[in-house]
Amino acid sequence: MLKDLFTPCLILDRGKLDNNIRKIKSIVSKQNIDFRPHLKTAKCLEITKILVKEFGPRAMVSTIEELEKLKSSGINDFLYSVAIVPNKLDRIAKNLSNNCKITVSVDNISTAQELVSFYKSTGNRINAVIELDLDGHRSGVRPYANDQLIKIGKCLDEFDLFRGMMSHAGESYGLSNAEDIKNCARNEADQTLMAAETIQKAGINCELVTIGSTPTALSGCKNAGITELRAGVFMFFDLVQSGVGVCEVKEIALSVLTSVISYNKEIDAIIVDAGWMALSRDRGTYSQETDYGYGQVCYEDGTLIKDVIVTNVQQEHGIIQVRKGGNAELPYFKPGEVLRVLPNHACATAAAHSSYNVVNQKNQIIDVWDRFNGW
Amino acid sequence: MLKDLFTPCLILDRGKLDNNIRKIKSIVSKQNIDFRPHLKTAKCLEITKILVKEFGPRAMVSTIEELEKLKSSGINDFLYSVAIVPNKLDRIAKNLSNNCKITVSVDNISTAQELVSFYKSTGNRINAVIELDLDGHRSGVRPYANDQLIKIGKCLDEFDLFRGMMSHAGESYGLSNAEDIKNCARNEADQTLMAAETIQKAGINCELVTIGSTPTALSGCKNAGITELRAGVFMFFDLVQSGVGVCEVKEIALSVLTSVISYNKEIDAIIVDAGWMALSRDRGTYSQETDYGYGQVCYEDGTLIKDVIVTNVQQEHGIIQVRKGGNAELPYFKPGEVLRVLPNHACATAAAHSSYNVVNQKNQIIDVWDRFNGW
Numbered sequence: 001m002l003k004d005l006f007t008p009c010l011i012l013d014r015g016k017l018d019n020n021i022r023k024i025k026s027i028v029s030k031q032n033i034d035f036r037p038h039l040k041t042a043k044c045l046e047i048t049k050i051l052v053k054e055f056g057p058r059a060m061v062s063t064i065e066e067l068e069k070l071k072s073s074g075i076n077d078f079l080y081s082v083a084i085v086p087n088k089l090d091r092i093a094k095n096l097s098n099n100c101k102i103t104v105s106v107d108n109i110s111t112a113q114e115l116v117s118f119y120k121s122t123g124n125r126i127n128a129v130i131e132l133d134l135d136g137h138r139s140g141v142r143p144y145a146n147d148q149l150i151k152i153g154k155c156l157d158e159f160d161l162f163r164g165m166m167s168h169a170g171e172s173y174g175l176s177n178a179e180d181i182k183n184c185a186r187n188e189a190d191q192t193l194m195a196a197e198t199i200q201k202a203g204i205n206c207e208l209v210t211i212g213s214t215p216t217a218l219s220g221c222k223n224a225g226i227t228e229l230r231a232g233v234f235m236f237f238d239l240v241q242s243g244v245g246v247c248e249v250k251e252i253a254l255s256v257l258t259s260v261i262s263y264n265k266e267i268d269a270i271i272v273d274a275g276w277m278a279l280s281r282d283r284g285t286y287s288q289e290t291d292y293g294y295g296q297v298c299y300e301d302g303t304l305i306k307d308v309i310v311t312n313v314q315q316e317h318g319i320i321q322v323r324k325g326g327n328a329e330l331p332y333f334k335p336g337e338v339l340r341v342l343p344n345h346a347c348a349t350a351a352a353h354s355s356y357n358v359v360n361q362k363n364q365i366i367d368v369w370d371r372f373n374g375w
Numbered sequence: 376m377l378k379d380l381f382t383p384c385l386i387l388d389r390g391k392l393d394n395n396i397r398k399i400k401s402i403v404s405k406q407n408i409d410f411r412p413h414l415k416t417a418k419c420l421e422i423t424k425i426l427v428k429e430f431g432p433r434a435m436v437s438t439i440e441e442l443e444k445l446k447s448s449g450i451n452d453f454l455y456s457v458a459i460v461p462n463k464l465d466r467i468a469k470n471l472s473n474n475c476k477i478t479v480s481v482d483n484i485s486t487a488q489e490l491v492s493f494y495k496s497t498g499n500r501i502n503a504v505i506e507l508d509l510d511g512h513r514s515g516v517r518p519y520a521n522d523q524l525i526k527i528g529k530c531l532d533e534f535d536l537f538r539g540m541m542s543h544a545g546e547s548y549g550l551s552n553a554e555d556i557k558n559c560a561r562n563e564a565d566q567t568l569m570a571a572e573t574i575q576k577a578g579i580n581c582e583l584v585t586i587g588s589t590p591t592a593l594s595g596c597k598n599a600g601i602t603e604l605r606a607g608v609f610m611f612f613d614l615v616q617s618g619v620g621v622c623e624v625k626e627i628a629l630s631v632l633t634s635v636i637s638y639n640k641e642i643d644a645i646i647v648d649a650g651w652m653a654l655s656r657d658r659g660t661y662s663q664e665t666d667y668g669y670g671q672v673c674y675e676d677g678t679l680i681k682d683v684i685v686t687n688v689q690q691e692h693g694i695i696q697v698r699k700g701g702n703a704e705l706p707y708f709k710p711g712e713v714l715r716v717l718p719n720h721a722c723a724t725a726a727a728h729s730s731y732n733v734v735n736q737k738n739q740i741i742d743v744w745d746r747f748n749g750w
Contacts (some may be wrong), residue, residue: 003462004462006462006463006466006750007460007462008748008750009750040690040691047618061689062690062691067493081691082636082648082691082692083636083637083646084636085382085634085636085710085711086710086711087378087634088381088382088634091381096515107636107637108637108638108710109712110709110710111710111711114710114711131641135428136639136641136642136685137642137694138639138644138646138689138692138694139636139637139639139646139692142641170689176601249391259460259462259463260460261457261458261459261460261482261514262458262482262483262486262514263483264508264511264513264514265510266517267511267512269513270512271458271514272479273457273460276723277726277748278750280656281655281656281657281658281723282651282656283656308738312512314513314545315415315437315722315723316415316437316456316457317457317513317514319512319513334485335460335461335483335485335486335489336460336461336462336485336486336489347690348651348656348690351652352748353749354748354749359662373652373727373729374728374729375381375382375384375653
């Protein structure tokens, strides 16, 4: 019984998780391409094992902690997504083995040179891709910065440390219709292929050309020359992804179980024990057509309560109200009854918890899976 | 050397922590009143021990996890801040002992009755205060709701489970000048005393009349009849509290150490390895006079870099730029150099990490203290 769980806690719907994984598998299988799931969303050994079974022994990670805690899943080819800083090489090297190849990403010549020095002085072979910056928002080399690309590529290739090109269409999260997402996916592929071509023309082999974000990966856009697609949040989905249009709200596999503390008649609000500590402060739906506040509220069984959202959060309190302009009436719940909240952003909400309570279609708890944070 | 730490991670300045504790102690010691620190900010055994030494064996907690993990500090009088839901009583009762008295808060008669039933059926004496809602924002009984107060009070008092009144001037975080904070503190005390009087006139003893928030507690407002003051974030302080006006930026004891990934010339930005996972998504300074984005940037030694803030965050990336309208020029940092980021909200930023790297005035690491999350 969900009611017996100590709240707040995470509920993971196993059927929806499986469906979401099948959904991307069916898209990827239509292309002659590898799929590399991003482990940063789930940070969970059991889920990683499912992904290895479905997609093979390769994964993307956002922290070395993920790499260390999840390598027992059978993954032997890790790609570390955050462009590397030199003082992390030592710890990465400790995880190298015949059964564990690790590729980092670099976006500047200084770090590429450090990687080469590290190899020369320790003999530890940490491979690298060049991170591309498609939208000018953060780290990465611009795909048209030919001199920079070739300089970094040659520096790494001389010692056989170069693997290829990596990009991520982060802009896709800001879109909301299929046409724009297709265009974004096409652009992601085109720009990455252009940069790969620049490198190849300079006589450097590009074995790996990897792109992806959940929206663009799900768009089904095909591109010869791209060797690998990546995505992460697809396994859980969330309200932001439903706003982007790549899933329906009913496909969201993750929710937070919370207990009703009391009913505040003065402001027509239900006060619950899930605040920003349990839901996160993510407000990713704020700029979307439907703003879900800090989350969409559901009954204990997962049935959505129309127009009822978490309108405010404090550290350990959530304020549930009918959304502004909503037609619904706020149902009454007794202190101690439980509700479920669908997250704006699954990565952020999952990060607030240390385990998943896995439920079947009847909302029976069939597993408890640990998850972790940290770097 | 801070440079040797694996980034991102928390830095806690021991000298500033001690000063901040002294600051509130000097205010409290001028009043004939107990002080109850809130452990939700630090969630750390070593810090709790310091607090016990300074203020005695009483504390406020926001989770049962805090209670369980911190009772070995010597605290024997816990007040659980979040109005209780019945299914948490079992676990609370397991922590009761001659050396551990636990008081919960209630805000409705149904939960008060559950507490009494629990006592009658198990013999476990969990005491309770009535939580007051001063600003109509979340849980709590309104201080003028005399019938409700007396009903709950009598229900608990019949079995000697009633301790008193608890309130929290949450509104004080939205203020920004000393006069308003004093008024808010006066109101917090007056409203709470009014409710306590209502209860006492009904023949119920009010042993505990506890109020507080960091801004109102630091205001030095004196009130006969109030038995206890509470505060939490005062020990670290943060940018929000500096915006409220109760500390200076240089008093902030907590920061996040982060490594420079690269320099993005196109958008004049430094890209670092601290994103929302390390800084939190808290934007508490957004509505204040000075908006610090996702945090104020400092050099490795803690010296503030004027007008340089974290303007955007992704999961594991922070984007550092000169604030809009700022006069400063963005200094150049090589990939691998480290910076420090002062948090908007210390509770949220600390929650993203599992330990504090404690430094002395020379920025030498003198201790590593564990912290925890969870409920």
